[in-house]
Amino acid sequence: MVATTSQTEARRHVWAAAAAVTDPELPMLTLADLGILREVDITEDGVAQVWITPTYSGCPALAEMRVDVDAAVRAAGFEQVRVRTTLAPPWTTDWITPEGRRKLSEHGISPPGGAPERPAGPVPLTLLPTRTVPRCPLCGSAETEELSRFGATSCKSLHRCRSCLEPFEHVKEI
Structure with a gap:
């Protein structure tokens, strides 16, 4: 870990490094633009932890994202990095930032549009495409x-x- 930084500054440093990683399938967007970057933390023993949420389970780009986040955080000065995947809450297109939407359109x-409203509880089965x-x-x-x-x-x-x-x-x- 960067030696003389406070925990808050270290978390900001990790966030900035991970947030700048680009999506392998949409390289004009960062993981922050897509809303994939969820959380960062520094453990007591100095491990930088980063949580990401895939756009959908089985996303083939997730492995590449994990490798890229690990490399970016290491390049930012952290020797030990853990990139974790969280599936809850599930990602939604509503998490794409206004900047991300602008970049998509520019490219x-x-x-x-907005993600479909879903009721609480079990996900209803719909056979018709949206x-x-x-x-x-x-x-x-x-x-x-x-x-x-x-x-x-x-x-x-x-x-x-x-x-x-x-x-x-x-x-x-x-």
Whole structure:
């Protein structure tokens, strides 16, 4: 651990290092932009601990995120690092920051709308897909169509704008 810093300063230092790590699938966003970075702490014996929440269970990028967070926190001066995964509360697209939404749009990816409201208790089974009609991130038109429910990654779908005719990806609401 950095030798002469207080616990609060050390936690801020760890947070800043982990927050700057970019998402392997959406490299224009940091883990902080996505709301994946949940908490940091320093143990009594000086281990920097970082908690992250995957965008969904089984996310293939999680292993890479863990490696990148570990490397970033070590580069910030912490010799011992533990990157932990927490699944509760589950991640939602509502955790994407306004800055993250702006960056998505600037890079031609339609940011998600609000996550669907879920009642307390067991998750209800719905057999019908939830569909949103995203605005084109290039021209702003709401005249868009879905080309494929599955994009380059599981969390995105592929669309086309009927106004400017450009294709774009949309981050699905979770």
